[in-house]
Each structure stands twice: as C-alpha cells, then as structure tokens.
Amino acid sequence: MADSISSTCNLGFLDTLSETSIHEIVESYSAFCAATETLLNGAGDLSVGPQLVSHVHRLCSHGLESLVRDHFLGALERTFEKDGASKFWRHFEAHDDVSIGEQVFYNALEEISLEKQYQEKCLLMLVHALQTYGGRRSRDSDDVSPELFAKYQLSVSSILMATLPRKFPDILNWYFKGRLEELSTIMAGDEPRGDEDEDDRDDMELDEKCRVSYRSGQMEIDECNPQGRFFDNNKLVNNIGRVVHDLRSLGFTSMTEDAYASAIFLFLKDKVHDLAGDDYRISVLESIKRWIQAVPLQFLHALLAYLGDSVSYESASSGLKSPLAKCPASFYPGIDTPSEGLVRWQLRLEYFAYETLQDLRIAKLFEIIVDYPDSSPAIEDLKQCLEYTGQHSKLVESFISALQYRLLTAGASTNDILHQYVSTIKALRTIDPAGVFLEAVGEPIRDYLRGRKDTIKCIVTMLTDGTGANSNVSGNTGDSLLEELNRDEESQENIAPEDDFHTDDKQAWINASRWEPDPVEADPLKGSRNRRKVDILGMIVGIIGSQDQLVNEYRVMLAEKLLNKSDYDIDSEIRTLELLKIHFGENSMQKCEIMLNDLIGSKRTNTNIKATIAQPSHTDAGGELGDNRVSMDILDATIISSNFWPPIQEESLNVPGPVDQLLSDYAKRFNEIKTPRKLLWKKNLGTVKLELQFEDREMQFMVAPLHAAIVMQFQDQKSWTSKDLAAAVGVPIDILNRRINFWISKGILAESLGEDTDDHVFTLMEGMIDTGKNTANDGNCEDLIVGDEEGESSVASVEDQLRKEMTVYEKFILGMLTNFGSMALDRIHNTLKMFCIADPTYDKTLQQLQSFLSGLVSEEKLELRDGMYFLKK
Amino acid sequence: MKVKILLFWWHAVAAWTWDAQDETCGICRMAFDGCCPDCKLPGDDCPLIWGACNHAFHLHCILKWVNSQTSQAHCPMCRREWQFKG
Ligand SMILES: [Zn+2]
Ligand SMILES: [Zn+2]
Ligand SMILES: [Zn+2]
Numbered sequence: 001m002a003d004s005i006s007s008t009c010n011l012g013f014l015d016t017l018s019e020t021s022i023h024e025i026v027e028s029y030s031a032f033c034a035a036t037e038t039l040l041n042g043a044g045d046l047s048v049g050p051q052l053v054s055h056v057h058r059l060c061s062h063g064l065e066s067l068v069r070d071h072f073l074g075a076l077e078r079t080f081e082k083d084g085a086s087k088f089w090r091h092f093e094a095h096d097d098v099s100i101g102e103q104v105f106y107n108a109l110e111e112i113s114l115e116k117q118y119q120e121k122c123l124l125m126l127v128h129a130l131q132t133y134g135g136r137r138s139r140d141s142d143d144v145s146p147e148l149f150a151k152y153q154l155s156v157s158s159i160l161m162a163t164l165p166r167k168f169p170d171i172l173n174w175y176f177k178g179r180l181e182e183l184s185t186i187m188a189g190d191e192p193r194g195d196e197d198e199d200d201r202d203d204m205e206l207d208e209k210c211r212v213s214y215r216s217g218q219m220e221i222d223e224c225n226p227q228g229r230f231f232d233n234n235k236l237v238n239n240i241g242r243v244v245h246d247l248r249s250l251g252f253t254s255m256t257e258d259a260y261a262s263a264i265f266l267f268l269k270d271k272v273h274d275l276a277g278d279d280y281r282i283s284v285l286e287s288i289k290r291w292i293q294a295v296p297l298q299f300l301h302a303l304l305a306y307l308g309d310s311v312s313y314e315s316a317s318s319g320l321k322s323p324l325a326k327c328p329a330s331f332y333p334g335i336d337t338p339s340e341g342l343v344r345w346q347l348r349l350e351y352f353a354y355e356t357l358q359d360l361r362i363a364k365l366f367e368i369i370v371d372y373p374d375s376s377p378a379i380e381d382l383k384q385c386l387e388y389t390g391q392h393s394k395l396v397e398s399f400i401s402a403l404q405y406r407l408l409t410a411g412a413s414t415n416d417i418l419h420q421y422v423s424t425i426k427a428l429r430t431i432d433p434a435g436v437f438l439e440a441v442g443e444p445i446r447d448y449l450r451g452r453k454d455t456i457k458c459i460v461t462m463l464t465d466g467t468g469a470n471s472n473v474s475g476n477t478g479d480s481l482l483e484e485l486n487r488d489e490e491s492q493e494n495i496a497p498e499d500d501f502h503t504d505d506k507q508a509w510i511n512a513s514r515w516e517p518d519p520v521e522a523d524p525l526k527g528s529r530n531r532r533k534v535d536i537l538g539m540i541v542g543i544i545g546s547q548d549q550l551v552n553e554y555r556v557m558l559a560e561k562l563l564n565k566s567d568y569d570i571d572s573e574i575r576t577l578e579l580l581k582i583h584f585g586e587n588s589m590q591k592c593e594i595m596l597n598d599l600i601g602s603k604r605t606n607t608n609i610k611a612t613i614a615q616p617s618h619t620d621a622g623g624e625l626g627d628n629r630v631s632m633d634i635l636d637a638t639i640i641s642s643n644f645w646p647p648i649q650e651e652s653l654n655v656p657g658p659v660d661q662l663l664s665d666y667a668k669r670f671n672e673i674k675t676p677r678k679l680l681w682k683k684n685l686g687t688v689k690l691e692l693q694f695e696d697r698e699m700q701f702m703v704a705p706l707h708a709a710i711v712m713q714f715q716d717q718k719s720w721t722s723k724d725l726a727a728a729v730g731v732p733i734d735i736l737n738r739r740i741n742f743w744i745s746k747g748i749l750a751e752s753l754g755e756d757t758d759d760h761v762f763t764l765m766e767g768m769i770d771t772g773k774n775t776a777n778d779g780n781c782e783d784l785i786v787g788d789e790e791g792e793s794s795v796a797s798v799e800d801q802l803r804k805e806m807t808v809y810e811k812f813i814l815g816m817l818t819n820f821g822s823m824a825l826d827r828i829h830n831t832l833k834m835f836c837i838a839d840p841t842y843d844k845t846l847q848q849l850q851s852f853l854s855g856l857v858s859e860e861k862l863e864l865r866d867g868m869y870f871l872k873k
Numbered sequence: 874m875k876v877k878i879l880l881f882w883w884h885a886v887a888a889w890t891w892d893a894q895d896e897t898c899g900i901c902r903m904a905f906d907g908c909c910p911d912c913k914l915p916g917d918d919c920p921l922i923w924g925a926c927n928h929a930f931h932l933h934c935i936l937k938w939v940n941s942q943t944s945q946a947h948c949p950m951c952r953r954e955w956q957f958k959g
Contacts (some may be wrong), residue, residue, distance in 0.1 A: 566884045590913065597914055634882045641915045642888035643906045659883055667887070676892040676921070685886035694876040705885070715878055764876060794886075 012743045021062065028058040028092070029067075036072055039122050040079045049125055056129040069148065072126050076119050077155045084119075088112040092165060105175055106239070113246045116156065123152055157251025172259035179240050180267050180299060186236070187294045207666065240299070241306025248307070260303075263647040265352055271295075272356045280368050280375035285384055288357065292349050300345050351388065358385035362395050366402040369420065372427040381433040392432070396440045403441070408448040414458045421445045421543075422462070422481065425536050438539075446543045450847070456544055456553045456798070462538070464554060464576045482579045485537055537583055545847040553798050554580065556646045558592055563638065563648075563794040566687045566702070568603035570596055594644040602639045605670070610635075613669045630658040635666060638686070639679065647796040651684040653705060654730030656712045685794050692748065695713045701746075706731065706739055711748065714764045722760045799851070806852040808840060813853075814861070814871065825850055857858050891921050893929045899950045900934035911931045922950050925956035 032055035038048045059068050091108035092100060127145045224624055247256040275284045290417045361368065361382040368375045368382075386392055407420055421442065428438045449455045479487075544550050558573065573596055581589045615631055642648065655663065667679040688708035691700045701707075709729045713720060720728070726736040739764060743749040747765060754761040796804075809832060816831060817823060823831075828845050836842035844852075853869060856862040863870045891905040896920075901909050908919035909931035922932040928950040930938075939946040939955060946955040 563886055566882065594914060601916070630880060634880050636882060636884045637882070638886050640886065640888050641906065642890075643904050645916065648888075659880075662883070663885060666885075670887075670889075671892075674889070674917075676923075677889050677916070678892050679887040679889055682886045682888065686884045689881040691879040691881065693879060700881075705883070708880075708883070712878055715876060754893050 001770075008207040019662045025059070025062050025064065028055050028062075030065075031055050032059060032076075033071065036075050037119045038098070039125070040075055040119070046121070046125070051564055052125065053129040053132065056126065057133045060130070065133075068130070069126070069144075071366075072123070073148070073155065076123065076152060077159065080115070080119060080156060081159050084112050084115045084156075085163050087115075088160075089163060089165055092168070092171065100174075102175070102178070105171070105222065106243070109243060109246050112250065116249065120149070120152070130404075153251065160250055160252070169255055169259060172252075173263055176240075176242070176260040176263035176329075177267065179236065180263055180295065182236060183299055184267070184271075184295045187298065203406060208769045215346065237299075237302040237306070241303055244303055245307060264299070264349070268292070268296060268349060269356055270355055272353055273360065276357055276360050278364070280364075280371050280378035283381050285354075285357065285381045288353050289350065291345070292353060296349055297342065297346055301342055304339060304341050354385040355391070358382060358389055358391065358396070361385070362398050365395065365399050366406055369423050369427045372423045376427070376430070379427050379430055385668050386431060392437050395431075396437050398513045399441055400444055403444055408444060414449065414452050414454050415462070417449060418455075418458055418462055418540075419730060421449070422536065422540070425539055429536075435535075436735050442539060442542075449543050450545075453799075456549060457557070459540060459543065460550065460553045460557055463537075463550075463555075464580070480576065480579075481538075481540075482576065482583070486579050486582065500604065507745055546845045547584055547588065549845065549847065551584060551592075551800070552582075555592050555595070556619055556798050557796040558595060559646050560646075560793055562595060562599055563640075563685050565599070565638070566636075566689065568599050568606075568638075570599050594641055598640045599638065602637065605639060605673070606636050608673060609666060609669045612673070613665060620648060626643060630662060632662060632665065635659075637666060637679075639670075645795070646798075647801060648682055648685070648795055649796055650682060651706075651735070652730050653681050653683040653709060654728065655705060655709055699746075699748075703742070704739075706735075707742055710736070710740055711743055714749070714762075719761060719763045721756075722762065725762060799855075802844075802848055803855060805840075805846070809836065809842065809852075810835065810856070813856075816868060817862070817871045822870045825853070828853070829870065889916065891929070893921060894927075895929065898931045898934055900930050900938055901947065903931070905929065905931070923958040924953075925958050926951050926953045927958070 032052065035048045035052040035055055039046070039052060042048065042537075056068050059065070088111065089109055091104055091111075094100075094104075124145075127148060130144055213220055244256055245261070247253075272288055275287055275291070277284075309449055361378055365382075368378050372379065381397075387394065407417055424441060424445070424470070425438060428441065429435065432438050462480075464480050520847075541547050561573070562570070576598060577589060577592055580592070586593075663681050663683070665668065667681065671678045685707055687702055687706055688705055689700065689702045690708055690711075691698050692711070703711075707728070713725060713728055722733055722737055722740075725740075726733040729736060731739075737760070740749065744751055744762075749762045750765055752761045752763065812832065812835070813828060816828065826846065829849050832842040832844075853862060854864075857864050857869075860872050863872045889906075893905055895905070897904050898909065903909060903922075903948050905921055906915060908915040911933050912919035920932045921929045922935055923929045924935075928948050930949075935955070940947060947953060948955050
C-alpha cells in the first residue's frame with residue numbers, strides 16, 4: 001500500500017501538509033479501511049454505506065482518490081480469493097471424476113456468482129461515492145466506473161485462472177454434453193408444433209429490449225432473460241443459459257465456448273455416424289440437416305437468445321444465409337430471422353456434418369459402388385457433400401487405394417473388374433459429370449486390365465452379350481451393356497431441354513453424346529465443350545486403346561457364334577450390330593454386316609436348293625444310316641463370303657459317306673443355281689444333331705461334325721485303334737485322341753491300351769449302366785447333350801491372327817535390338833512405322849505391338865526390364 | 874450289341890467362290906470374292922461377267938469401263954475388242 005501512495009502522490013505536496021491534516025488523513029484512512037472491511041465481509045449488510053461515502057469524500061479532499069480506489073480493489077481481490085474462488089473450487093475437489101453431478105455444479109456456480117454480484121454492488125457503492133465528491137467532478141469529468149469494473153473483472157478472472165483445477169474444462173464439456181443429450185431426447189419425442197405463432201410479437205419485443213439494454217460484452221448485469229419460444233418455461237434451457245452467462249461473467253468466456261462447441265461437434269459426429277449407418281439405399285443428408293435444425297441449432301438459439309445475441313439485424317444477415325437454405329423463412333422452425341451468430345453456427349455445423357458424412361461414405365465407396373445402382377441415394381448424398389466441401393481429391397486418393405487393395409488383384413476375375421469399372425463410371429459420373437476425377441480413378445483400372453489377356457474378349461462379351469453381361473445387376477438381366485447405353489442415350493435425347501438450347505447447340509449436344517471414333521486424333525480445342533460429358537463406351541474402349549481392336553474381337557466372336565448356329569435365327573445379332581453401327585460407324589461394321597447378310601442369304605439359298613434338288617427315288621423319312629442314302633431333308637448349310645470373315649480354322653475331315661454324298665449333291669445344285677459360283681465345303685465346321693439308339697435307351701447329342709464322324713464309325717465296327725480310326729476319319733492322330741474324349745466322358749466309348757503302347761483302342765460301351773455317367777439320361781430321348789467345344793474354335797483368334805501378321809516384323813525387331821541393345825516400346829513402334837512402309841506396311845497399334853512383344857518375351861526370345869526390351873541371352 | 878445312329882440334321886458350312894481363273898478383278902484390283910468399290914455386298918449383288926476373250930471382271934467395273942470409252946471398248950487385260958460372252 002505504501003508503494004501506491006508514493007507512486008500516486010508527489011512528495012512536495014506531503015511537505016505542505018500540516019500536523020492536523022496528517023492526523024485527519026490517518027484517521028479517515030483507518031476509518032475507511034474499517035468500513036471497507038465491514039462492507040465486504042458484511043454478508044449483505046450495506047448499512048455502513050453512508051459512512052464509507054463520507055470517508056471517501058474526506059480522503060478525496062486530500063487528493064487521495066487513487067489511494068481509495070487501490071485499497072478498495074485490493075480488499076475486493078483478497079475477499080474474492082478467500083470467499084469466492086477457493087470455496088468455488090472446493091465444490092469440485094470432492095469428486096475425482098469429471099461428472100460431478102448437475103446440482104453440485106449449479107450450486108457452486110450460483111454461490112460464486114452471488115458473491116461476485118455482492119462485490120459488484122459494493123464496488124458500485126464506491127463508484128457512487130467517488131462520483132458524488134463534488135470538487136473533483138469539474139476537473140475530472142471522466143466516469144471512473146468502467147475502469148474500476150474492468151479492473152475488478154480482470155482480478156476475478158486472474159484469480160480463477162491462477163487457481164484453476166486441470167479438470168475444469170472437462171467438467172464444462174461433460175456438463176454441456178449431458179444437456180445436449182437431454183435436449184436431443186426431448187426433441188426426439190417432441191415434433192415441431194404450430195401453436196407458438198401468437199407469442200411471436202411478444203418475444204420480438206423482448207428480444208429488442210434485451211439487445212438495447214445489453215452493455216459491454218462480458219458484463220451484462222441486466223436481468224433480461226428472453227427464452228427461446230420453444231422452451232418457454234423450459235428449465236433446461238434456462239439453466240444452460242444461466243450457466244453460460246455466469247461462466248462468462250467469471251471470465252471463462254472462451255473456455256465455455258470451447259466446451260459447448262466441442263460438445264456440439266462431438267455429438268453431431270456421433271449423430272452423423274448413427275444416421276449414416278451401412279445402408280446405402282437411403283439418403284441421410286436430409287435427416288442430418290433436420291437434426292441439426294432440431295437439436296444443436298435450437299440449443300444455440302436458446303443460448304444466444306439468453307445471452308442477448310439472438311436477434312438479427314434484419315437485412316444485414318441475409319447475405320450470410322446458408323447456401324443450402326432454400327427457404328430461409330421456414331428453415332428455422334419457430335425462429336423468424338436467425339441472427340448472424342446463429343447463421344454462422346449453422347454453416348459451421350453443416351460443413352462439419354457434410355465433411356463427416358463425406359468421409360464416412362468415401363471410406364465405404366468401394367462397397368457403395370458394388371451395390372450401385374441400389375446405392376444411388378448414398379452416391380447422391382456424397383455428391384452434395386463434395387459440392388459443399390470441395391474435397392474431391394480425398395475421394396480420388398482413398399478410392400484408388402481401395403481399388404488397388406480390393407479389386408486389382410490376381411484373385412479378381414476380369415469380368416468382375418470390368419463390371420466394377422462400369423459401375424464406378426456410372427456412379428461417379430453423378431458426382432463428377434465432367435469426368436475429371438473419374439479419369440484419375442479409372443486410370444489404374446485401365447492400366448491393370450491392359451495387362452490381362454482376356455480383357456478384350458470380356459469387354460466384347462459385356463458389351464454385346466445379354467446373357468451374362470449384367471447378371472449381377474438386378475432387374476437388368478438379358479440386356480447387353482450396349483443396349484443399356486443406347487437406352488440411356490435415347491432417354492437423354494428425349495429429355496433434352498428445349499428452352500436452353502439453340503438448335504445448333506442441341507445438335508452438338510446430341511453429337512457429343514455419341515462416341516467419337518478416335519479421341520486421340522480429335523482436335524482437343526474443337527470439342528472441349530461437347531466433351532464435358534462422361535462417355536461410358538469411350539471409357540471402355542479406352543481400356544483397349546483402339547476401336548478397331550474391339551471391332552475385330554467382336555467379329556471373331558460373331559463368326560464363332562454364327563458358324564455354330566443350327567438355325568438361321570440372327571435377330572439378336574442384327575440388333576447388336578445396329579447398336580454397334582451407331583457407336584462405331586457403319587464402315588467399321590461393314591464386314592460384320594456382310595457376315596450377317598450371309599446368314600440371311602444362306603437361309604434363302606438353302607430353301608431354294610432343297611426345294612429344287614432332284615430327290616432320289618427312296619422316300620424314307622429321317623436320316624437312318626445303314627442303307628446307303630440319307631434324305632436331303634437333314635442337310636442345311638451356311639454359305640459364307642469367306643473374304644469378309646475372319647480366317648477360318650480348316651481341318652481335314654472325312655464325313656460319313658452318305659453325308660458326303662449329300663454335300664456334293666447340294667454343291668452341285670448350288671452351282672446350277674448360282675453359276676458360275678461354286679461351293680467349297682468346310683467339312684469340320686457346323687453342327688450335327690444325332691441320336692444313339694441302344695437296345696435299352698436312346699440318347700441325343702448336338703456335336704461338331706468331327707464328333708459325329710467319330711461315333712458313326714462305331715456303327716459297323718465295335719472297336720477301333722486310334723491309328724485306324726484317325727485314318728478313317730481323316731484327321732491327325734493327336735487331334736483324334738483329344739476330341740474323342742468327348743465320347744469317353746459321356747460313357748459312350750471306352751479307352752484301353754492296345755498291343756502297341758502308343759496305340760489306344762476305343763470300344764463302344766455295351767450298356768451304359770456301369771459307367772455311372774448316365775444318370776440324367778435314363779432312356780429319355782428329350783435329353784439333349786451338347787458337345788462342349790472348349791478350346792476348339794472354328795475361327796482363328798485375334799491373337800493368332802495378330803501373331804501371324806506380326807511375324808514378318810519379328811526379324812526386324814530382333815535386328816534392331818541387336819544393334820541398339822535395348823529399346824522402349826514406343827521407340828520400337830516408331831522405328832517400325834518409319835522403316836516398314838512397304839510390303840507389308842506396318843499398321844499396328846502400340847497395344848498390338850506390346851501384345852506381340854509380350855508373346856516374344858514369353859517365348860524367351862526377348863526380355864523386358866524397366867520398360868526396356870532386350871534380346872534374351 | 875449294335876448301336877443305331879439316327880441323324881436329325883447336319884448343318885454344314887461352306888464358302889462360295891467365283892469359278893474364275895484369276896482371283897482379282899483386273900480393273901479394280903479387288904478380289905472377285907469380294908466386291909467392286911461401288912458395292913457393299915459381294916456375290917449376287919456384285920456379279921462377275923466374262924468377255925468373249927474369257928477374261929472376267931466385276932460387272933460394275935467393266936460396265937463403267939465400257940461406258941468411259943468413246944469408241945469401241947477393249948478388254949483391259951488383252952486389248953481385244955470387248956464382247957460380253959454370250
Ligand atoms: Zn472390279
Ligand atoms: Zn459392284
Ligand atoms: Zn480379255
């Protein structure tokens with residue numbers, strides 16, 4: 001205290017004081033101190049007030065105003081430390097745990113707040129005394145009260161902060177968490193009602209008053225207590241409001257805010273997890289938003305209202321509306337115009353909720369896409385979240401690593417990978433209509449698929465084959481992907497908005513939705529706007545690298561299918577071809593069209609020939625062998641324009657004599673009708689339906705001509721050595737040995753070792769009973785067994801064709817590598833392009849070259865290290 | 874024990890070809906079994922025709938050739954006066 005005297009009074013002034021003055025000062029000062037002491041410890045007794053005022057006036061008259069203030073503040077501080085803070089903390093000490101019990105918390109807070117309120121009243125008394133000291137007023141017009149109250153507030157906060165127990169923030173957190181849960185429970189059982197309308201006016205006025213009487217940030221002493229209209233008489237909200245108010249007034253403003261904010265965010269996070277769940281067939285975003293409205297925003301609204309911070313500044317807040325608030329007026333149930341603070345809170349909460357939901361969905365994106373399109377509600381949610389947060393890159397990273405881990409593994413079938421790829425495209429194009437992120441996500445899948453041998457085949461099957469393509473998509477079985485794409489396209493064309501498009505634009509848009517034949521060569525400037533649409537077919541063709549390869553593969557598969565047809569029914573092939581023409585252009589599909597046309601022509605010619613051929617005299621129905629002729633009725637033929645078909649696998653075959661006779665009669669008739677055209681039979685191709693008649697049963701089979709030729713040899717001779725049988729049927733012995741397995745597996749023939757070790761003996765089984773392989777064929781002739789042609793195809797595969805075509809370059813490539821040591825793929829490609837310009841011109845794609853080179857690697861002619869090809873030493 | 878075999882059908886495959894000496898048309902250089910540059914479908918839609926000199930061409934090719942000649946047309950192969958083989 002001596003310090004403060006010397007610092008505030010100048011010593012020269014002390015010298016002029018008379019003996020009596022000194023005496024009076026000392027006397028007044030000790031009386032003032034005593035009065036202060038009495039007042040502060042008086043437990044609400046303010047009766048010393050007038051005395052205090054007169055002591056203060058006397059001391060002021062000696063210029064000791066600052067001494068008065070400092071002493072009084074010091075006394076307040078000491079009293080608060082003793083009666084306020086330490087008592088306050090003692091409430092919490094009793095409990096080791098954070099959850100101290102709501103009532104204890106309220107009691108502690110009420111006690112210290114009362115103490116503080118009392119001290120503030122005392123301070124107000126001092127302020128009054130200082131203000132009423134007339135002599136000073138004219139010179140010192142400043143109001144001392146703000147400064148004094150600020151000092152007091154500061155010492156209150158410092159004392160509490162200095163003695164703060166470590167667990168206090170956790171206690172606050174616990175408290176708010178508990179209240180939020182309580183509120184949530186109330187709201188869950190308490191749907192919005194409409195009976196509050198008439199209270200609106202009153203509350204508005206209350207709010208207005210409240211804002212007007214609001215003084216300085218932390219020190220509102222007013223008793224204004226507007227309740228959120230949803231919680232009139234609601235003890236819960238009043239309690240929360242009072243708690244926050246009291247905590248603020250004790251200087252815990254930011255600690256309190258942190259506590260309820262983190263309680264709200266934690267609670268929101270739990271709620272989002274809770275609502276989101278693992279069911280992707282329902283959208284949860286709306287319920288999350290509704291919940292934010294119903295619980296945390298109501299909580300905050302009530303809180304801010306209690307603290308006098310709820311009313312908006314009318315139009316000022318409209319610029320801060322949540323971008324998601326479509327109709328702001330009805331958005332806050334029961335709140336007319338949200339305050340700026342509330343809107344800001346809403347934005348924070350929604351952002352947090354969106355981010356949380358987004359992270360949840362991204363983590364499960366792989367499963368969601370497996371479930372697509374059933375999971376489209378979850379995709380739609382994710383889309384909205386990402387639009388809000390803009391964190392698409394999170395999706396890309398996370399999904400790519402899920403793909404690497406779950407899909408792009410040796411165990412996954414090419415078909416599964418392709419289907420997931422297509423589902424990914426379909427699902428993500430909702431989120432990313434421009435396809436930017438899709439490009440990044442698709443790249444690893446495409447790269448992986450390029451390394452698989454059966455990729456093209458699977459792609460073509462998926463595109464064109466209705467039976468297997470969509471088997472895992474519910475409700476869509478029977479449709480090829482191509483069919484589905486086409487349907488999508490048609491429906492998109494139909495709903496193209498009329499008003500927004502000029503006719504030119506509209507045409508451009510329709511064109512853009514068609515696949516462009518060669519994206520590599522397309523001018524990137526030209527189509528940039530039109531290309532901003534995800535093109536599924538284009539992304540599928542992108543796996544292969546070129547449309548030609550895809551068409552080629554399709555042609556081989558089509559040929560295989562057509563050559564194994566026993567009728568001329570090609571309706572579904574025609575439909576598929578039409579769709580392919582739409583996407584790949586008529587010219588690319590020209591050869592396929594001729595192939596189909598051959599089938600149509602064959603049907604006509606076949607009817608014509610059989611109607612006009614001179615039938616031999618005998619008229620037995622059916623084709624019973626044994627006598628030397630068979631009826632022409634059993635023969636049908638597919639006549640192909642072989643120049644337009646893929647290379648046909650030709651194998652020699654001696655068909656049974658009577659059939660051979662039919663073939664030459666047929667060819668002769670063809671030559672008569674179509675002269676000067678003639679037929680060349682591909683005797684190993686086609687299908688044969690026959691019935692084996694045993695004594696006790698009949699069995700029907702649909703088989704290749706070779707199988708038919710083999711089994712028919714057993715009609716007259718029960719047992720054959722493989723050598724003799726191969727000669728009779730006219731095929732090499734290894735082919736015979738391989739193909740005859742079909743009849744052995746069906747239990748029709750038995751194989752045994754002959755006298756010669758490399759010669760086998762095949763014998764017709766007497767009865768079928770002991771083979772155990774005939775359970776399904778107990779004499780029922782309707783049972784038809786179809787010869788499985790696994791690994792036996794009528795048409796040379798695309799790889800075989802390519803290998804044949806590329807062989808001419810093999811020497812050249814090996815020569816280059818001898819000279820250069822090692823070369824990368826594109827360098828080999830470019831060199832071939834540069835030097836092989838004639839006979840035959842090098843016209844292969846990079847992918848074709850790569851596939852050929854990997855063949856050379858597997859033949860151990862080349863080696864591939866770090867992207868460079870070497871000669872194998 | 875004997876097995877009897879009944880054939881229900883035999884669906885065979887054949888390729889057609891023009892019964893001509895050469896493989897390609899001397900005018901358009903395309904295969905006879907293909908079609909001329911103006912046609913899309915081979916066979917009946919783009920037939921061959923023989924001249925008196927026994928040279929064959931796509932009908933459409935030789936017709937174009939004959940029509941392009943101002944005077945009497947000659948066979949593009951042997952230069953003999955062109956006559957359709959009767
Ligand atoms: Zn020609
Ligand atoms: Zn023609
Ligand atoms: Zn001639």
